[in-house]
Amino acid sequence: MFQIGFPELLTLLVLMLLLVGPKRLPEVTKFFIQIWSKLRSQYEKISNEINNEIGTEEIKKDIFNDMKLQELELEENEDNDGGK
Structure with missing residues (x-):
C-alpha cells in the first residue's frame, strides 16, 4: 500500500511533537497506530x-x-519454413 521509511516516520514524529506536545504524544501516537492498522x-x-x-x-x-x-x-x- 504505502511505503513509509525512517525519514518519513521521523518527520511525522517531529510534527506530532510540535502539534500535540510531549504530554499527549504517546496517546496520539497510539491512536494513529490503531487507525493505520485498521486502514491497512x-x-x-x-x-x-x-x-x-x-x-x-x-x-x-x-x-x-x-x-x-x-x-x-x-x-x-x-x-516448417526451414524444412522446405
Whole structure:
C-alpha cells in the first residue's frame, strides 16, 4: 500500500511533537497506530476481495498460456519454413 521509511516516520514524529506536545504524544501516537492498522487491514481485505472477484490469477494464467502457445506456433512455423 504505502511505503513509509525512517525519514518519513521521523518527520511525522517531529510534527506530532510540535502539534500535540510531549504530554499527549504517546496517546496520539497510539491512536494513529490503531487507525493505520485498521486502514491497512481493510485495504488488504478489499484488495483480496477484488482479486477474487475478477479472477486476476486466472487471467494471468490465461495470458501466460496464450503467450506460450504463440511461441510454440512461431517455432512450428519456423521449423516448417526451414524444412522446405
